[in-house]
Amino acid sequence: MEGVVRGVGFSPVKGMRHLALDHVDLDELGAVGDRAFCLVDTAQRRVLRTVQHPSLMGIVAQAYDDGLALTLPTGEHVEGPVTVSGETITCDYWGRSVDLALTDGPHGGLISVHLGRDVRLARAPRGGVVFADPITVVTTASLAEIEAEAARFRATLVLDTEEPWAEDTWLGTEITVGEATLRIGGPIPRCAVIDHHPETGEKDAQLLKALVRQRPTNRAGEPMFGVYATVTRPGRVSVTR
Structure with missing residues (x-):
C-alpha cells in the first residue's frame, strides 16, 4: 500500500508548537529530531505534559546543529547552543521512568518565566518522551x-x-x-x-x-x-x- x-x-521540544x-x-x-528535548520539573522529577501546560504550544522551537531557538508568543526570543550540564535526572513520564540529561543555557530561564514555575530544559533519549x-x-x-x-x-x-x-x-x-x-x-x-x-x-x-x-x-x-x-x-x- x-x-x-x-x-x-x-516539535523538537516536547509540548511546544x-x-x-x-x-x-x-x-x-x-522522526529524527522529534521531541529531542523536554521540560522537567526537577523538584517533582516529572516531565511536563502538554495537557497540563497547553501554553507551551505558543512557543516555537527550532533546532539547528547543536543549538536551539525559542520564540515566545510575546515575541521574546532566545537562541544558542544547548550544552549538557553533566547532571542527569530520572523522571516520571506517564508512569514510566526515563533518564534525562539536564542542560545549561538561557532556554530554561525564559520558559520558567513564561510558565511561572521553575523548569529545566533536558535532552531526551530517542523515543524517551513518546507515549x-x-x-x-x-x-x-x-x-x-x-x-x-x-x-x-x-x-x-x-x-x-x-x-x-x-x-x-x-x-x-x-x-x-x-x-x-x-x-x-x-x-x-x-x-x-x-x-x-x-x-x-x-x-x-x-x-x-x-x-x-x-x-x-x-x-x-x-x-x-x-x-x-x-x-x-x-x-x-x-x-x-
Missing part, C-alpha cells in the same frame, strides 16, 4: 468528517484518503511513504489537548466531546482518532505537492 503524504511535522515541515527523515526510532509508537498518522478524510484541522492532532504524518476512518482497517498493514515504509499499529486515544488552539494553547473548542459521541473509546473514555505506526524501512518522507 502506498500513501500520499499531505503533511509532515513534529507542532511545526509543519516540507519533509522528515524517519528511522527505526521515529507509545513513535509515529502518529491521521488522514484527510477523517479530518474532513469532523471538520478539524490537522494541527490540532500534532501528527507526524497526514495521509490522503477518500473515505473517513479508512485507517481503522489498517492494523498490521505496511504503507510506503516516500522513501520509508511504516507498519500501522493501533488507534490513538485522544485527550483534551485537541481542544486547545494549536498556535496559542488557548482552549477554544469542544472537539473531544464531539469525538466521544462519534468514535470508539477506550476504558478511560478517551476517543480514538488516527493510528500509531513504526518504521520498518528508514528514509525521507516529503509532502506531496
Whole structure:
C-alpha cells in the first residue's frame, strides 16, 4: 500500500508548537529530531505534559546543529547552543521512568518565566518522551468528517484518503511513504489537548466531546482518532505537492 503524504511535522521540544515541515527523515526510532528535548520539573522529577501546560504550544522551537531557538508568543526570543550540564535526572513520564540529561543555557530561564514555575530544559533519549509508537498518522478524510484541522492532532504524518476512518482497517498493514515504509499499529486515544488552539494553547473548542459521541473509546473514555505506526524501512518522507 502506498500513501500520499499531505503533511509532515513534529516539535523538537516536547509540548511546544507542532511545526509543519516540507519533509522528515524517519528511522527505526521515529522522526529524527522529534521531541529531542523536554521540560522537567526537577523538584517533582516529572516531565511536563502538554495537557497540563497547553501554553507551551505558543512557543516555537527550532533546532539547528547543536543549538536551539525559542520564540515566545510575546515575541521574546532566545537562541544558542544547548550544552549538557553533566547532571542527569530520572523522571516520571506517564508512569514510566526515563533518564534525562539536564542542560545549561538561557532556554530554561525564559520558559520558567513564561510558565511561572521553575523548569529545566533536558535532552531526551530517542523515543524517551513518546507515549507509545513513535509515529502518529491521521488522514484527510477523517479530518474532513469532523471538520478539524490537522494541527490540532500534532501528527507526524497526514495521509490522503477518500473515505473517513479508512485507517481503522489498517492494523498490521505496511504503507510506503516516500522513501520509508511504516507498519500501522493501533488507534490513538485522544485527550483534551485537541481542544486547545494549536498556535496559542488557548482552549477554544469542544472537539473531544464531539469525538466521544462519534468514535470508539477506550476504558478511560478517551476517543480514538488516527493510528500509531513504526518504521520498518528508514528514509525521507516529503509532502506531496
